[in-house]
Amino acid sequence: MSNNPVDFNVLSTLRDVMEAEYPALLKVFISDSTLRVNDMTLLLRDPAFAATSTASLQRLGLMAHSFKGSTGNMGATHLSELCLQLEEQGRGVVTADDARIRSLVSQIRDEFFLVREVFERELELCHASH
Amino acid sequence: MISSASDRLTVLIADDNVSDRMLLSAIVSRQGHDVLTASDGAEAVGLFERRRPQLVLMDAMMPVMDGFEAARQIKTLAGDALVPIIFLTSLTEGEDLARCLDAGGDDFIAKPYNQVVLAAKINAMNRLRVLQETVLHQRDLITRHHKYLLNEQRVAKAVFDQIAHSGCLRSRNIRYLQSPYALFNGDLLLAAWSPSGNMHLLLGDFTGHGLPAAVGAMPLAEVFYGMTAKGYGLPETLREMNAKLKRILPVDMFCCAALLCLNFKQQLVEVWNGGLPDGYLLHGDGRPHTPLISSNVPLGVLSAGSFDDNTQVYPFGPGDRVFLLSDGVVDSTGQDGELFGARRLQNVLVSNRNPALLIEEVQWALARFRGQARDDVSMVEVAFAEPDLLGPPSVIYTDSGDSSPLDWSASFEYRTETLKRFNPLPYLLQLLQEVHGLRMQSSELYIVLSELYSNALEHGVLGLDSALKRDAEGFGLYYQQRAERLDRLEDGFIRIDFQIVPDGEGGRLTVRVQDSGAGFDSDRVLALPPAVTQLSGRGLALVRQLSDRCQWTDDGRTASVEFAWEGLA
Incomplete structure (x- = not known):
């Protein structure tokens, strides 16, 4: 596994596929993902959230599932893996553990900031080259 | 019109994840297709109804309506047409993949997307789609043709029955059975009175069966009725029928036929058999039956010069009957492919006690043999009758007689x-x-x-x-x-x-x-x-x-x- 938050091979493929739309894709991903991470954080802060509640877990699992997909497509390999672990907690693949869930969400948040920095740098490069 | 596999497709992409949607749209567009996008299942179903895309890429987990339900609804809307649905999924559990298939999914593609794999899958699915479209198109075509053919055959049958089963077939001394191999029996059975009160009867079996076999029937019937009514005998009628068929039929088509002239007054029967199975003269006095062997070439084969119109004449008195049949009877095959054959038929003829049941007994024998008919089956039995009991219908003339020459x-x-x-x-x-x-x-x-x-x-x-x-x-x-x-x-x-x-x-x-x-x-x-x-x-x-x-x-x-x-x- 690479230590880079984003797989640069994936990024170069994305640049090829998206062509002129590449910066737009980066922007859409950043804003959409920021919302998703915030939603996750807010869900955990909700007093009604409990690792024992099926409804809570299901909601968290879906969020993680969806985020796993988009981060995977964007080459944020490690972030996508963290999402998978969280999804497994939420979907009951492993026994849900409140401390583990909170730790994973916090790791996802931290990893996302690193990924976002990479993409923002990409955006700046794009602007610079135009 | 059928689209070809290389056509530009309209592809519907349904994914709630905006960046995934954007990425996938870009990939699919680059492959030369038109893209429609939806952000949830309900929107996808609505778009499908309005725009009828040919292929759907569907995320499984979506808000409002998930991909499974959307797939089910789209498959229902599509009806007979194949609209391939490829599920976009990072689902890894077998159970979830099975749910995709249950909902009508045709394939999966995992995130993160691999462009090459995606293109290959779209192409493969499109080939299936085109195949299905071709099959449906051909099915509809076949259905239309079938209806058309059936209708044609019905019309032809109506005309054919008028021609081929008129005359004096209803006479009390004639019994016959004609069972068709297909929609209708193309064998020809004609009977008519000659002016002298003789009964002429023809059983004809054209090459093939059903409608194609019946096309020669009209000219043949025309000659038969016309010449019989004018008082021509068998040889002249046969020559004319042969010449006419020879002229109009293609070389590989001819007519096996037997022609009888039953002279009830002088108690004679005159027979010509060209190519039909042996007919039989069944005697009322218990003598063994006389086979009426085909000794001639069927009608429509030989040129007028080499055609043989020689007939056989036999005494034909009270209690005597003539039995004729088409080869559909003896050529019926049993379960092991064995033919019913002339010997089985003769056994039935020999053991027959009640003449009125002869044709039924042949049918029973065929049924016991579990004969599978391969051709039209025709049988006719004509019995001797005292002439005054039958009598040709009197002819009605329409002219006044004023111009009648009298000296x-x-x-x-x-x-x-x-x-x-x-x-x-x-x-x-x-x-x-x-x-x-x-x-x-x-x-x-x-x-x-x-x-x-x-x-x-x-x-x-x-x-x-x-x-x-x-x-x-x-x-x-x-x-x-x-x-x-x-x-x-x-x-x-x-x-x-x-x-x-x-x-x-x-x-x-x-x-x-x-x-x-x-x-x-x-x-x-x-x-x-x-x-x-x-x-x-x-x-x-x-x-x-x-x-x-x-x-x-x-x-x-x-x-x-x-x-x-x-x-x-």
Whole structure:
């Protein structure tokens, strides 16, 4: 596994596929993902959230599932893996553990900031080259 | 119209994840397709209804309506057409993948997307889609053609039945069964009365079955009815039928046929069989049945010059029956591919006790054999009947008779080469039909004319001895000699004179028939009592019975008969 938050091979493929739309894709991903991470954080802060509640877990699992997909497509390999672990907690693949869930969400948040920095740098490069 | 596999497709992408949607749209567009996007299942179903995309890429987990439900609804909306749905999924559990298939998904593609794999999957799915479209198109085409064909066959059947099953098939002495291999039986079964009260019957089986086999039926039926009604005998009718079919049918098509002339008055049956399975003459007195073997080439094969119109003549009296069949009967195959065959048929014929059940018994035997018909199946049985019990329907004439010629005479002389191949009777009868007063007795007139003509030919010109016809064996010999002597004939003639004179309101016809033969002792023959049981001598007795006056000159070479009629009301 690479230590880079984003797989640069994936990024170069994305640049090829998206062509002129590449910066737009980066922007859409950043804003959409920021919302998703915030939603996750807010869900955990909700007093009604409990690792024992099926409804809570299901909601968290879906969020993680969806985020796993988009981060995977964007080459944020490690972030996508963290999402998978969280999804497994939420979907009951492993026994849900409140401390583990909170730790994973916090790791996802931290990893996302690193990924976002990479993409923002990409955006700046794009602007610079135009 | 069927789209080809390389066509530009309209692809619907349904994913709630905006960046995934954007990425996928870019990939699919780059592959040359048009893209529609939806951010949840409900939106996807709505777009599908409005825009009918040909292929759907569907995320499984979506808000409002998930991909499973959307897939189900889209498959329902698509009906028979194949709209491939490829699930976009990072699902890894087998159970979830199974849910995708249950919902109607056709394939999966995992995130993160691999462009090459995605393109390959879209192409593969599109090939399936085009295949399905082709199949549906062909199915619809076949359905349309089938309906069209059925309709054509129905129309053809209606016309065919009018032609092929009219005539006097409903007579009480005829029983028949025609079961079709397909929609209708293309075998031809015709029966008609000749002017002299003979019954002509034809069973014909054209190459093939059903409609194609029936196309030759109309011309054949036309010749059969036309020539029978005009009084032509079997040889002339056969020659004409053969020539007509030879002219109009393609070379690989012909007609196996048997033609009968049943003469109930003189108790004879004349048979020609070309290519049909053996028919049978079944005797009422318990003698073994006589096979009516095909000794001729089917109709429509040989040119007029090489066609053989020779017929066989057999005694045919009370209790006798003729049974004819098409090869659909003997060619029915059992479960092991074995043919029903002539032997099984003969067993049925031999064991038959109740003549009325013969055809049913053949059917039962076929059923026991579990025969699978491979062709139209036709059977006909015609029994002897006393002539006055059947009788041809009287002919109704529509003209007034005002122009009827009433004072004339005519003479005809037929010489060697004509005697060999020409039957003058239909023409002569037609001529006499012009005389209105004779029409009421045209049947009698015809019988007497044909009797006098054949007497003049057979006993006069050819010198045949009618005593030969005493028994069935002599019968065969007689007709064999007739053919031989006619063939060798070098010198001979038959002269026929008509004289019509008016007589009060009515009139009188005198017919004189003279031949070149040695003559015979008419007094002796006429002095014999009417021989009911003997086969010979029926002819002269009939002539005496049907005409108003008849006499022979002393040398026995000239016969003279009279028909008189009263004024018409």
